Amino acid sequence: MIASVTLPRTIEMGGGAIKQLPQMVKNLAASRVLIVTDPTMVQLGYVDTLQSILHNADIHADVYSDTIPEPTSSSIDALVEAARQDDFDCLVALGGGSAIDSAKAASILLAFGGKMRDYKVPRMVNESGIPLIAVPTTAGTGSEVTRFTVITDDETDEKMLCVGLSFAPVAAIVDYELTLSVPARITADTGIDALTHAIEAYVSKKATPFSDYHALEAMRLLAPNLRRVFHDGRDVAAREAMMQGATLAGLAFSNASVALVHGMSRPIGAFFHVPHGLSNAMLLPTITAFSVEAAEHRYADCARAMAVASDDDSDSLACQQLVDELVKLNQELGVPTLAEFGVSASHFDQVLDTMIDQAIASGSPANNPRVPSPQQMAALYQQLWT
Known part of the structure; x- marks a missing residue:
């Protein structure tokens, strides 16, 4: 390679x-x-x-x-x-x-x-x-x-x-x-953005040993410290770990590309002005659950790097624990649904097909372990309301 x-x-x-x-x-x-x-x-x-x-x-x-x-x-x-x-x-x-x-x-x-x-x-x-x-x-x-x-x-x-x-x-x-002065909401949104970069770089079809190393190290730094900095922005050790993790995640996805979460996230930001990290967070649990069947071992590695699964857990169990952790993380960090953010359902339905077209055109969904059809992507978008 x-x-x-x-x-x-x-x-x-x-x-x-x-x-x-x-x-x-x-x-x-x-x-x-x-x-x-x-x-x-x-x-x-x-x-x-x-x-x-x-x-x-x-x-x-x-x-x-x-x-x-x-x-x-x-x-x-x-x-x-x-x-x-x-x-x-x-x-x-x-x-x-x-x-x-x-x-x-x-x-x-x-x-x-x-x-x-x-x-x-x-x-x-x-x-x-x-x-x-x-x-x-x-x-x-x-x-x-x-x-x-x-x-x-x-x-x-x-x-x-x-x-x-x-x-x-x-x-x-x-x-x-x-x-150190970043507010809790921005800390949460940017932190989940960094975690998404690391996960998507690791499961990307363009992943390499170079990107794998940086993605896994990023997850090890980000996962245990994101909640800490959200609740206490003056936690210096956690802030330092988050900064290092975000940079490592950047190195990973810059050289492996992102995947379906980012591809679907960008149109949400463009049409509804949802901050980028927040739209990633809205999508991450659902897209991960959709994708695990195509790269079970890779997602299991993510769960173990994030310390939500052990080496003794089966890949299947590790993947379920990963999805559960992403759901719990969103709940603790106060990630809203689209409705809670203030998006109109009628506006959403009006631009749904355009969002799908733009997501596909970005090229990012093609890097995903499981590439959705336009119909599957529409169903994934609809889950943003729940």
């Missing part, structure tokens, strides 16, 4: 790693930085911290703080227009997956122009854009180490998956201290 592996050039990990940012910038021979972030990072003081660190190293740093959750093609156009006002030679993305995805998209459009729809799958985007350093402040998306970005097309409500070496950050700083 040939495994194709994509990684950032440099990753600094650990508490206080943010202090390494100036040296990273200098290693890229850059001197004019645009920090791409959101208003919350400004309010929390993280942007001031980054600017101070860079200015003390004689590195010019401006700020664009208008990125939005679940970025859209128009929000990326606004970022690109603002960035073109100066001659920046490096982007630093500070925030959750939305800020990092926004910076990834801007890196390419600044260098090559066009619109985001020009870069969506099935196109593989491997050109070199403006160098990007990713600094995540949530333990979830793994976007700091992946070759993916997801942008919603305003005109069609399609959540476009964009893939290629172009979207892999050149460098990343993974500093768990930046996650």
Whole structure:
């Protein structure tokens, strides 16, 4: 088997790693930085911290703080227009997956122009854009180490998956201290997102020994610590484990791809504005139960890595324990049904066929151990109401 592996050039990990940012910038021979972030990072003081660190190293740093959750093609156009006002030679993305995805998209459009729809799958985007350093402040998306970005097309409500070496950050700083102020709801949503990445990477048809190792290690870190950080956001040891686990899960799925959960999740976010991690959580137990028959041993490995099954348990029992654990996890973390989130049943029925088409077009469902027919996918979507 040939495994194709994509990684950032440099990753600094650990508490206080943010202090390494100036040296990273200098290693890229850059001197004019645009920090791409959101208003919350400004309010929390993280942007001031980054600017101070860079200015003390004689590195010019401006700020664009208008990125939005679940970025859209128009929000990326606004970022690109603002960035073109100066001659920046490096982007630093500070925030959750939305800020990092926004910076990834801007890196390419600044260098090559066009619109985001020009870069969506099935196109593989491997050109070199403006160098990007990713600094995540949530333990979830793994976007700091992946070759993916997801942008919603305003005109069609399609959540476009964009893939290629172009979207892999050149460098990343993974500093768990930046996650200590994350609220419980975001902690839960991003944490389940990371767990979903690890599980889907491990059961993906594109899995390799490289991705397997990182996926299993991610599950071992994420599963015992997700509840802890949800209930106590100041649990430093759990926060550190979650941050490491999320990055390992990112390495896993960046090199093995995600599967049916993500394929079906993206249209939910696009049409109903459900946060990405939350829509993953809504789907994960149901999709896992649907898929186990096609990869029982693999899902059993996941259950054992998550410590919800023992080596003595049969694969069948381990898979049942895995599904049960995912249901209990959602209950404890307060994951709502679509109705509880506020989605209209009539709106859902109206766009169901389009959601199925978009999910299939993303390519992710084809990586699943059990690939559903459109009719089966409709039935799986309908279970979101219960």
